[in-house]
Amino acid sequence: MSTRSLPRTIGAHAILLTYTAIALFPVILVIMNSFKSRAGIFGAPLTPPTPKTFDLIGYSTVIGQGDFIHYFQNSLVVTVASLFFVLLFGAMAAFALSEYRFRGNSLMGLYLALGIMIPIRLGTVAILQLMVASGLVNTLTALILVYTAQGLPLAIFILSEFMKQVSDDLKNAGRIDGLSEYTIFFRLVLPLVRPSMATVAVFTMIPIWNDLWFPLILAPSEETKTVTLGAQLFLGQFVTNWNAILAALSLAIMPVLILYVIFSRQLIRGITSGAVK
Amino acid sequence: MGSLKIENVKKAFGPVEVLKGINLEVTDGEFVVFVGPSGCGKSTLLRVIAGLEDSTSGRVVIDGEDVSATPPAKRGIAMVFQTYALYPHLTVKNNMGLGLKQAGTPTAEIERRIGIASSMLSLEPYLERRPAELSGGQRQRVAIGRAVVREPKLFLFDEPLSNLDAALRVNTRLEIAQLHRRLKATMIYVTHDQVEAMTLADKIVVLNAGRIEQIGGPMELYNSPANEFVAGFIGSPKMNFIDGARLGETARTIGVRPEHLTVDPKSGSWKGTVVHAEHLGADTNLYLDCEKAGLITVRIFGVYDAEPGATLYATPDPAKTYRFGADGKVLK
Secondary structure, eight states, X not given: OOOOOHHHHHHHHHHHHHHHHHHHHHHHHHHHHHTBOHHHHHHOTTSOOOTTTBOOHHHHHHHHSSOHHHHHHHHHHHHHHHHHHHHHHHHHHHHHHHHOOOTTHHHHHHHHHHHHXXXXXXXXXXXXXXXXXXXXXXXXXXXXXXXXXXXXXXXXXXHHHHHHTSOHHHHHHHHHTTOOHHHIIIIIIHHHTHHHHHHHHHHHHXXXXXXXXXXXXXXXXXGGOOHHHHHGGGBOSSOBOHHHHHHHHHHHHHHHHHHHHHHHHHHHOOOOBTTBO | OOOEEEEEEEEEETTEEEXXXXXXXXXXXOEEEEEOXXXXXXXXXXXXXXXXXOOSEEEEEETTEEOTTSOGGGTTEEEEOTTOOOOTTSOHHHHHHHHHHHTTOOHHHHHHHHHHHHHHTTOGGXXXXXXXXXXXXXXXXXXXXXXHHTXXXXXXXXXXXXXXXXXXHHHHHHXXXXXXXXXXXXXXXXXXXXXXXXXXXXXXEEEEXXXXXXXXXXXXXXXXXXXXXXXXXXXXXXXXXXXXXXXTOSSSEEEEOGGGEEEESSOOSEEEEEEEEEEOSSEEEEEEEETTTEEEEEEEESOOOOOTTOEEEEEEOGGGEEEEOTTSBBOO
């Protein structure tokens, strides 16, 4: 931008700041109210906690009632494991699709991408029958399998586009030096597509962490409850414990925020420089 | 050690035939350049030799051994790529040594060969650096060094100078020529730049549309091109082609190189007007619009003052005029 006039800069910042405020408002509202007493929440929902309304009752309920640490653990296990499999298999499939010429390559690509257009929840009944038949109901494995299937189409679609951009020369140099296809994939190609892997990771992770549908249907037992399902505990038919719900939600933001920060670092870090011109 | 024989190699990508039956023999120690316009199949041919592409039919024989089914790493070849293709996560030293390490060469031997190659290419100060910390010319030297340490039977170069700037290109060209002289190795070099081909090659293979048009030494191709395509491809500026009928000749096309034309302001064979003059110092390129011959290029050695619009007569050297038949082949 060569012409950087003051009004333009102010305008751009005003728009961005407004957007930031709108985007952050609900999050801040949740966190703010989680530190207030019930009367405080209902009396003045938009004010920050004052010494009068400050109350940790929500957090103490969450920690005291139900096994929230355990729910967190479940959510984390499911998310991280699904993420790992989505990235691993997604990248492998994308590599095969972009690197090898074989009969039915584009058809296979289309087939694998079809999942983007068809919501996996349409198959819930069949998935449930399948899980019952294979005895996986009320296990974290069931959730991991479903989420892996759910995340793969988009991962393959995005990653194969990026894999196509990796220099053929580099892969061929590896082949001439006697590297196996696996070494080429893991040591040469994956590091170069790391930023796109991070993008896929973020896109995959957030819906899994926030999902209520499949934990409710496939793994509602106390042993396998995830955080989002656990938070439902406080949503009664007649009475809703808002303190506890807001506290649980505030806590649920943390792990996913940490994962996001880790991946977004990767998004920024360009590492292709030097490999090819 | 280092001969290559290609027998009737064909390559098709689906319905598109890229190589239409290539036969070629390269003897030990030769520097062979594949040259041709983009899309002529020269890079594909190199990839078939390297084993990175399988040929649809035909045989590739290296040192008397049919390698058509051998993976690239076992063919005894090394390749230098246009985009350098260095491993970004490895230091210069490890980049050069990786192939040998994979082949199970003892560490001491790897060290020795890296030492020789890096001194040959003056890469010693950079051995511990990563590719990102090197300039374009240095990266290409590392890529060449990576090929040298393998002590291959066959060096394959895939347009190695295309990504370098003009000055560096001349330097690196010189280094490759010296490398060939010192190693006495067989080298196959792909380029679309006919200057690189002329300056480096013992033998040039001119390819066009998946076929070999002519094989020969640089001067052989320049002095006696087999057909119109080769005549037009070799030499810069390009040979002038004039419709034979306009000159009252029996041949379909008459070809004459810009440097084999002389100009005179008073008299000559073809009268024309100067359209544009390029002054290069050592020589001058004149573009003449001739009544009989159409737009032609004339190359005059030294400085020649000609203003656009001036009238000049061009005269071809009859001994260096080529006549091409209807099939494009040269008429004897």
